[in-house]
Amino acid sequence: MNVPPRLPTAIATVCLSGTLPDKLEAAAAAGFDGVEIFENDLLTFDGTPGDVRRMCEDLGLAIAIFQPFRDFEAMPEPQRTRNLDRAERKFDTMQALGTDLLLVCSSVHPAVLPEPERAAADFREMAERAARRGLRICYEALAWGRHVNRWRQAWEIVQRADHPALGLCLDSFHTLAPGDDLAGLAATVPPEKLFFLQLADAPKLSMDVLTWSRHHRLFPGQGELPVAPFLADLLAAGYTGPLSLEIFNDEFRAAPSRRIARDGLRSLTWLEEQVGRAPLPGLPLISGIEFVEFAVDHAAGEALGRFVETLGFRRAGRHRSKDVELWRNGGVNLVLNSEPDSAAAEHFVLHGPSVCAMAFRVDDPERVVARAEALQYSIWRERIGAGERRIPGVRAPDGTLIYLVGEAAVRARPIWEDDFHLQAGKDSATLLGVDHAAQAVTPGMMDSFVLFFRALFGLEPDMPWDLPDPYGLVRSRAFVGGGGSIRLPLNVSESGRTGTGRFVSAVAGAGVHHIAFAAADAATAVEAAAALAAPLLDIPENYYEDLGARFGLAEEELAELARLHLLYDRDAAGGTFRHAYTHAFCDRFFLEIVSRSGGYTGFGAANAPVRMAAQTRGGSKTGSAGLRRRD
Numbered sequence: 001m002n003v004p005p006r007l008p009t010a011i012a013t014v015c016l017s018g019t020l021p022d023k024l025e026a027a028a029a030a031g032f033d034g035v036e037i038f039e040n041d042l043l044t045f046d047g048t049p050g051d052v053r054r055m056c057e058d059l060g061l062a063i064a065i066f067q068p069f070r071d072f073e074a075m076p077e078p079q080r081t082r083n084l085d086r087a088e089r090k091f092d093t094m095q096a097l098g099t100d101l102l103l104v105c106s107s108v109h110p111a112v113l114p115e116p117e118r119a120a121a122d123f124r125e126m127a128e129r130a131a132r133r134g135l136r137i138c139y140e141a142l143a144w145g146r147h148v149n150r151w152r153q154a155w156e157i158v159q160r161a162d163h164p165a166l167g168l169c170l171d172s173f174h175t176l177a178p179g180d181d182l183a184g185l186a187a188t189v190p191p192e193k194l195f196f197l198q199l200a201d202a203p204k205l206s207m208d209v210l211t212w213s214r215h216h217r218l219f220p221g222q223g224e225l226p227v228a229p230f231l232a233d234l235l236a237a238g239y240t241g242p243l244s245l246e247i248f249n250d251e252f253r254a255a256p257s258r259r260i261a262r263d264g265l266r267s268l269t270w271l272e273e274q275v276g277r278a279p280l281p282g283l284p285l286i287s288g289i290e291f292v293e294f295a296v297d298h299a300a301g302e303a304l305g306r307f308v309e310t311l312g313f314r315r316a317g318r319h320r321s322k323d324v325e326l327w328r329n330g331g332v333n334l335v336l337n338s339e340p341d342s343a344a345a346e347h348f349v350l351h352g353p354s355v356c357a358m359a360f361r362v363d364d365p366e367r368v369v370a371r372a373e374a375l376q377y378s379i380w381r382e383r384i385g386a387g388e389r390r391i392p393g394v395r396a397p398d399g400t401l402i403y404l405v406g407e408a409a410v411r412a413r414p415i416w417e418d419d420f421h422l423q424a425g426k427d428s429a430t431l432l433g434v435d436h437a438a439q440a441v442t443p444g445m446m447d448s449f450v451l452f453f454r455a456l457f458g459l460e461p462d463m464p465w466d467l468p469d470p471y472g473l474v475r476s477r478a479f480v481g482g483g484g485s486i487r488l489p490l491n492v493s494e495s496g497r498t499g500t501g502r503f504v505s506a507v508a509g510a511g512v513h514h515i516a517f518a519a520a521d522a523a524t525a526v527e528a529a530a531a532l533a534a535p536l537l538d539i540p541e542n543y544y545e546d547l548g549a550r551f552g553l554a555e556e557e558l559a560e561l562a563r564l565h566l567l568y569d570r571d572a573a574g575g576t577f578r579h580a581y582t583h584a585f586c587d588r589f590f591l592e593i594v595s596r597s598g599g600y601t602g603f604g605a606a607n608a609p610v611r612m613a614a615q616t617r618g619g620s621k622t623g624s625a626g627l628r629r630r631d
């Protein structure tokens with residue numbers, strides 16, 4: 001297959017936090033070929049345009065464009081003449097910067113005339129002056145431009161002006177956010193008129209388009225706009241300029257510039273793959289979570305062992321060369337790692353007893369590693385003893401380790417047999433596997449995770465949910481893949497007082513805050529756990545009253561749910577979900593037993609406020625073991 005050459009990449013300085021030198025440094029460190037210099041970043045920089053030019057040269061960055069030049073076209077005199085003078089001044093700046101391209105965005109001025117022929121005449125004059133200095137101009141229709149707000153209108157003016165130094169700038173946000181597309185572009189606009197391309201994604205929001213654009217843009221792949229088909233249309237029309245990211249986003253402005261810049265380049269790599277320009281190693285086929293690993297020391301390991309014993313787990317093995325135990329119930333494997341001098345030990349020092357890794361079962365771990373490397377995610381390879389299997393891992397954006405184990409290899413010979421002395425015995429066999437692993441995410445990190453799970457693993461984010469905790473809002477988004485074999489809800493809270501917020505501050509960072517185990521029948525599994533004195537979370541009577549009213553459940557069923565501390569949900573298609581929670585272990589993470597039936601795909605979000613309030617009441621106590629008596 002003949003893959004056309006990769007196009008140069010660029011990022012607008014407005015995407016990144018910091019001063020202009022910080023932004024340039026971050027763009028270069030991520031590996032961008034160039035930048036868009038945003039005028040505001042130049043105005044606030046304490047140095048000359050020549051200094052900026054030299055900085056960029058030293059960093060190996062091209063200045064792809066200078067922008068924006070506002071409210072230029074179709075003004076009555078004397079503003080028309082003044083605007084042409086203003087343009088000459090900016091041409092001086094461009095020449096000092098060493099860039100030849102200026103972006104002019106469509107006017108929002110109250111006095112702009114609704115006359116395309118006037119706009120075209122002005123652009124012709126401006127382009128003529130630019131051409132005298134070897135400069136070029138591109139015209140961008142802002143979605144909120146007063147008279148010009150669609151690319152076809154901008155094209156009409158560019159065509160009418162008919163000057164070789166004048167072309168179009170297309171911005172995916174301004175086209176896609178108002179619901180427009182590039183249909184007809186290839187047939188109407190010759191490739192040499194496609195001067196510049198800006199790429200931005202965004203969530204679908206119902207608000208005015210200006211606010212949407214100025215605060216909520218995202219990198220391609222982080223939002224919901226069809227950016228890949230947009231790029232495909234431009235490439236089909238013959239565009240050969242840079243792929244440039246232009247993201248106005250409040251969280252990006254506040255985040256570390258290197259992380260954001262790197263996400264930006266990852267998003268472009270992913271986008272190029274979508275349009276067949278970057279042949280990355282293919283997406284993995286995921287078939288579930290093979291194990292969850294906890295960082296513990298000896299004392300915490302013993303306590304955690306006792307805790308999971310109440311959910312029917314038993315110690316099923318000890319590692320051949322390391323201080324690591326395998327605990328198992330049915331299809332769930334928990335690894336308790338207290339090996340000094342390991343990734344787990346490092347995690348334990350920073351976070352205390354907590355989940356330090358998860359292992360995804362995939363078709364080909366080494367292909368995932370190669371894909372991760374192509375996307376600049378970091379790889380982890382643990383040292384191993386003789387004869388033990390090496391399990392590669394990749395670091396999630398918060399540093400959490402995701403191990404990759406081969407599905408076929410696991411089926412041929414469970415990894416546990418190579419690395420562990422397995423101990424004979426019977427567990428309760430009440431659990432089928434990991435239904436979901438929920439993570440608390442530091443504010444500002446959600447979009448990095450969206451890109452990580454989507455670009456590397458092909459997991460699709462679900463609709464965002466708002467969950468009211470007694471002390472603030474928790475925003476939740478679930479990533480689902482592998483035909484439902486893997487489900488990863490991510491929770492974020494601006495408030496430090498919510499359960500999620502406290503978790504993030506208590507464990508000095510983010511991570512897995514609960515793990516839900518799938519059972520064929522939650523009631524049976526919970527009954528067995530209760531018999532082992534599992535610390536189940538108490539659910540108030542009011543909840544069951546309301547449940548009866550909402551779903552019309554029979555009294556006996558309600559009584560049974562209440563007795564077992566089970567929560568219940570039903571979707572529109574009649575699918576049902578039953579689930580019960582434990583109290584938190586050391587105020588850090590908690591466990592859940594769930595069963596789904598009738599194709600239910602959610603997480604019982606409607607019950608989350610009840611759970612969060614119960615946990616707030618419960619605090620850190622281990623809870624009343626056993627079942628509730630209903631008097």
Ligand SMILES: O=C(O)c1ccc(O)c(O)c1
Pocket residue numbers: 067068103105140142171198213214246
């Ligand atoms: O929000 C703006 O004003 C603005 C400026 C320049 C652009 O390229 C753009 O897409 C938006």
Ligand SMILES: [Mg+2]
Pocket residue numbers: 140171198246
């Ligand atoms: Mg733009």
